[in-house]
Amino acid sequence: xxxxxxxxxxxxxxxEAFLTINCTYTAxxxxxxFWYVQYPGEGLQLLLKATKADDKGSNKxxxxxxxxxxxxxxxxxxxxxxxxxxxxxxxxxxxxxxFGKGTKLSVKP
Amino acid sequence: xxxxxxxxxxxxxxxxxxxxxxxxxxMDHENMFWYRQDPGLGLRLIYFSYDVKMKEKGDIPEGYSxxxxxxxxxSLILESASTNQTSMYLCASRFSGRRGNEQFFGPGTRLTVL
Numbered sequence: 260x261x262x263x264x265x266x267x268x269x270x271x272x273x274x275e276a277f278l279t280i281n282c283t284y285t286a287x288x289x290x291x292x293f294w295y296v297q298y299p300g301e302g303l304q305l306l307l308k309a310t311k312a313d314d315k316g317s318n319k320x321x322x323x324x325x326x327x328x329x330x331x332x333x334x335x336x337x338x339x340x341x342x343x344x345x346x347x348x349x350x351x352x353x354x355x356x357x358f359g360k361g362t363k364l365s366v367k368p
Numbered sequence: 369x370x371x372x373x374x375x376x377x378x379x380x381x382x383x384x385x386x387x388x389x390x391x392x393x394x395m396d397h398e399n400m401f402w403y404r405q406d407p408g409l410g411l412r413l414i415y416f417s418y419d420v421k422m423k424e425k426g427d428i429p430e431g432y433s434x435x436x437x438x439x440x441x442x443s444l445i446l447e448s449a450s451t452n453q454t455s456m457y458l459c460a461s462r463f464s465g466r467r468g469n470e471q472f473f474g475p476g477t478r479l480t481v482l
Contacts, residue, residue, distance in 0.1 A: 293470065302372075302458055302473035348410065355426075356471055360410035
């Protein structure tokens with residue numbers, strides 16, 4: 260069946276460091292791909308998405324490119340801030356949304 | 369702004385009690401979902417509903433039931449709460465149709481079963 264695999268955390272970075280969180284998917288077709296973020300004590304909110312191959316989603320300095328050849332949707336940010344500390348979920352949808360297990364990011368000043 | 373609200377942020381119940389978790393969305397979304405979130409397991413789909421009075425089992429429906437009598441409201445019911453149902457419960461909704469439609473989440477209900 261379909262599945263989404265993302266790198267396990269926790270990830271701890273210093274402020275202004277470069278961030279990559281890997282995400283790969285397994286599906287029979289080409290799902291829409293999403294990154295959601297969950298700040299402490301809150302529900303999930305959409306960070307960015309891509310609906311077809313080579314699409315790039317971007318928001319708040321975060322980017323991810325839908326790579327069909329590697330079935331990946333890695334999340335990147337050039338310079339993280341303390342306020343980016345959260346749990347990040349990768350998801351794929353060809354109907355219902357399937358999530359990875361989440362990656363907790365902590366950014367230290 | 370789309371708003372998904374859940375009836376409680378924190379709830380403490382005793383084993384064997386019947387528990388109702390309520391979710392309301394205000395954007396006329398057809399689809400609604402209930403997930404539970406546990407450390408190391410991510411989000412797992414319990415039940416979903418494509419429209420009023422429709423319901424489908426997700427990946428882990430055992431011990432739960434749902435009700436969707438009105439479009440804006442989707443209730444999750446624990447018929448007889450057990451300690452292994454202690455978890456964070458998240459409700460979500462979205463428009464139907466295009467597979468790229470995002471889901472909008474409520475703030476979550478942290479349920480503790482003693």
